[in-house]
Amino acid sequence: MIAAAWDRLRLFNIGELFRHPGRTVLSTAVMAVSAALLVAVLSISGSVTGSVDRLTLGLAGDAALEVTGITDAGFEQSMLPAIAATPGVATAVPMLRATLGTGADRAMLIGADQTIAALGSDLAGPMAEYTSKLISTPKGVLVGAAMGYQEGDSIPIGWGTATVAAVLPAGTVDRLNSGHVVAAPLPLAQLLTDKVDKLDSVQIIAKPGTDIGKLRTALTEAVDGRAVVAEPSLRTAQAGGAIQIMRYSTLMSSAAALIVSAFLIYNAMSMAVAQRRPTLSLLRAIGGKRAPMVRDLLVEAALLGLIGGIIGSAIGVFMGRFSIDRLPAAIVQSVEARTEFLVPDYAIPAAIAACVLATVAAAGIAARQVYKVAPVEALAPVEAGDSAADSRLLRWAALVGGLGLGALAIVLAALDLGRISLASISLSLTATVMLCFAATGPIVRAAAGIARWFGAPGALGATTLERAPRRVWATAMTVMIGVAAVVALGGASSNMVDSATQSFENLDDTDLYVSPSPAEQFPTGPVLPADLAAKVAAVPGVERVQPAQMAFATIGSGRVMLQGYQPRADESRLGAVTPDVIAKMARGEGVVITRDVARSMKLTAGDEITMPTPSGERTVPVLQVIPYFTAVSGVVMMSLDQMREWYQRPGETILSVQFAPGADPQAVQAAVRAAVPEAIHVDRGADMLAAISSSVEQGSAMSTMILWIVVLVATVALLNTLMLSVLERRRELGVLRAMGTNRKFLLRSVLAEAAGIGIVGAVIGLVIGAAVQYLATVAIGHAMTIDIVYQASPILVVYGVVALVLALLGSIPPAVRAARMPIIAALAVD
Structure with missing residues (x-):
């Protein structure tokens, strides 16, 4: 029985794929595009979290828990004895961790003592092996071979330098930041980073049989709110939060491509059914059952999805590798580990499974045409039979379901549910498809x-459209989704970039910024030299220097960015903070939080927020x-x-410099540049604003690229549909040619069909796109915790027209084929 099924599949399905290579290649190609996009998106997010996970596992070794600093300032080393004495702790391994350099030079400094041997981590062996060299070399450190140093070289660390005592061979520390690691004795690392008597981490090895939950509770009591106690995997979870917004936006665009591809597969299977009517009719006439025929079509579609998914996955790996080096600097900076390209184990199987499911689902709908055709009707065009008319009950169900999903999308967008609100975008597009059905x-x-x-040719094309309602609907939906996705998501992304840029426009009010970080990164550290503010203030032409400090901190299981200012009544850097709140904040009467912090902690203005700090828990009012x-x-x-006192982090990480009235900006900037160390960045306010705007645009660039790929897929869908129309009417077109109809008439007829489908799909897409853009703007505003201004720019109409033109280009090959079809060959079909 299996052999018979295989023979039937080989003869009537796989053989058909080879007999129609054009349709097979196109169908496989669009599924490959969808798979490539999915793998690329999943690889980008997986690379960020996977890099942190590799580093965490490589350092943690056998550790069950980790005590970490609330900020990069760490916590007092004097807490170590209490941590080590906690019941259930076998060994407490102190560490200092710091990020060195940026971009391609980004590395990690790890300071540890002899207790690291108990961890069994990737660093334990090398530090034990090279102990003698570390001791005998003044300020000696170990470096990974990937960093390119030689033994005896000088290496800058913090505001000082160290000497390379030994180079760790390639392969020994690959899990640690891809080998970009500097290992030093704990006291030396503390000295070089100006963190004497400070720790960033204590890895906890539990005694055998210890209840980890109870141990965590005991350690939490021991640190008394001055550090965070959690599983080492907390770092991976926090890294995932940094990439979530980008992952959601690109996944939504990739999902749109997959939906359009599914519609194309539906058309391809409809084409297969139409072309195989004689074969199917013969099989039915000799007693063949409908169920095996349908199953064979589904298997055929699954093969297309499988092959397309495999090819696309390979392409997606290269796309992801290309994109990982172009992540916004702010995202890369917020993650501790050096981001290396990793393809998650689930990425390729998930993409292939999505392609197979999409093709089978789409083919199942098309295959119903065969399943419902009675034997006597099998020789008639399927679309012309009663089976082409969907039941009234199904249409009413689609109407009710579409209205319900539309209402749910509106509710999700209106409610401030954070990133969950983004689901309203996909729901609204799904609701539109159901309503259009x-x-x-x-x-x-x-x-x-x-x-x-379009006159007489158009009348012929109109008749053809009316004979195939379901195929016309499917093609119009592919055009609609392509246009709507570009208008809605492209417009919403543009609104987001404009609003985000506008929210940072006050940066341009400051003449210069002095920071250890480049303009495109958050100035979270290291802390500037203690005398730098005074040096800059003494530069001729400088009227005022305002220090500020920023740092990432852990509150609960999430990360926030702390920003400490010396608030003034005319402080422009505080944006939406009201003047009366600025005055209260200056007096230390409370803090200001952003909407996402308020949402996650269920706080409103006037409530109290409790924050863990290295100096103990602090409870203060939320001012705004x-x-x-x-x-x-x-x-x-x-x-x-407050920030300096609470988080034991003296100094500042950025200086805002205001020029004196009448001062020469270029001369003053040059003087400031000469007064600060070479490693410190000096940027104009306009440059800072441009860098932030560029980062925001860069974050949405991949999503925009995917949307235009969706439009190209819609072009292929229209080509497939019109080619099906031509193939179904070969005899009809042959008769028309035999009666004297010229080729130009047939060409215009097919183009009229394309215009009818394309214009209807584009108009619906523009209307729906504008509406979904509003929902997307509100939803993205909740996700980004920013007020995004909805602007239905006229450029969106241009987007729609361009998308329509690209889709209509798909009508040219079938139109040309219809015009050039030989009369004798067409009449000989049946």
Whole structure:
């Protein structure tokens, strides 16, 4: 029985794929595109979290828990004895961890003592092996071979230098930041990073049989709110939060491509059914059952999805590798580990499974045409039979379901549910498809009416459209989704970039910024030299220098960015904070938080927030909840003095410099540049604003690229549909040619069909796109915790027209084929 099934599949299905290579290649190609996009998106997010996970596992070894600093300032080393004495702790391994350099030079400094041998981590062996060299070399450190240093070289660390005592061979520390690692004795690392008597981490090895939950509770009591106790995997979870927004936006665009591809597969299977009617009719006449025929079609579709998924997955790996080096600097900076390209284990199977499911689902709908055709009707065109008319019950169900999903999408977008609100975008597009299915009749009549605008050729094209309502609907939906996705998501992304840029426009009010970080990164550290503010203030032409400090901190299981200012009544850097709140914050009466922090902690203005700090837990009032562009993390603003005291982090990480009236900007900037160390960045306010805007645009660039790929897929869908129309009517077209109809008439007829379908799909897409853009703007505003201004720019109409033109290009090959079809060959089909 299996052999018979295989022979039937080989003869009537796989053989058909080889007999129609054009359709097979196109169908496989669009599924490959969808798979490539999915693998690329999953690889980008997986690379960020996977890099942190590799580093965490490589350092943690056998550790069950980790005590970490609340900020990169760490915590007092004096807490170590209490941690080590906690019941259930076998060994407490102290560490200092710091990021060195940026970009391609980004590395990690790890300071540890002899207790690291108990961890069994990737660093334990090398540090034990090279102990003698570390001891005998003044300020000696170990470096990974990937960093390119030689033994005896000098290496800059913090504001000082160290000497390379030994180079760790390639392969020994590959899991640690891809080998970009510097290992030093703990006291030396503390000295070089100006963290004497400070720790960043204590790895906890539990005694055998210890209840880890109880141990964590005991350690939490021991640190008394001055550090965070959690599983080492907390770092991976926090890294995932930094990439979530980008992952969601690109996944939605990739999902749109997959939906359009599914519609194309539906058309391809409809084409297969139409071309195989004689074979199917013969099989039915000799007693063949319908169920095996349908199953064979589904297997055929699954093969297309499988092959396309495999090819696309390979392409997606290269796309992801290309994209990982172009991640926004702010995202890369917010993650501790050096981001290396990793393809998650689930990425390729998930992409292939999505392609197979999409093709089988789409083919199942098309295969119903065969399953419902009675034997006596099998020789008639399937679309012309009663089976082409969907039941009234199904249309009513689609109407009710579409209205329900549309209402749910509106509710999700209106409620401030954070990133969950983004689901309203996909729901609204799904609701549109269902409502359009309920309105198949009006859509087909509208397409036919537009086709009739083109005179007699259009009338012939309109008749063809009316004979194949389901195929017309499916193709109009592919055009609609392509246009709607570009208009909605492209417009919403543009609104987001404009609003985010506008929210940072106050940066341009400051003449210069002095920071250890490049303009495109958050100035979270290291802390500037203690005398730098005074040196800059003494530069001729400088009227005022305002210090500020920023740092990532852990609150609960999430990360926030702390921002400490010396608030002034005219402080422009605080954006939406009201003047009365600025005055209260200056007096240390409370903090300002962003919407996502308020949402996650269920706080409103006037409530009290409890924050763990290295100096113990601090409970203060929430003075105001503000909108703030927080693509990476939420923000807590406070006075600079409070931040210095609470988080034991003296100094500042950025200086705002205001020029004196009448001063020469270029001369003053040059003087400031000469007064600060070479490693410190000096940027104009306009440059800072441009860098932030560029990072925001870069984050949405991949999503925009995917949307235009969706439009190209819609072009292929229209080509497939019109080619099916031509193939179904070969005899009819042959008769028309034999009666004297010229080729130009047939060419215009097929183009009229394309215009009818394309214009209807594009108009629906523009209307739906504008509506979904509004929902997307509101939803993205909730996700980004910023007030995004909805602007239905006229450029969106241009987007729609371009998408329509690209889709109509798909009508040219079938139109040319219809015009050039030989009369004798066409008449000989049947």
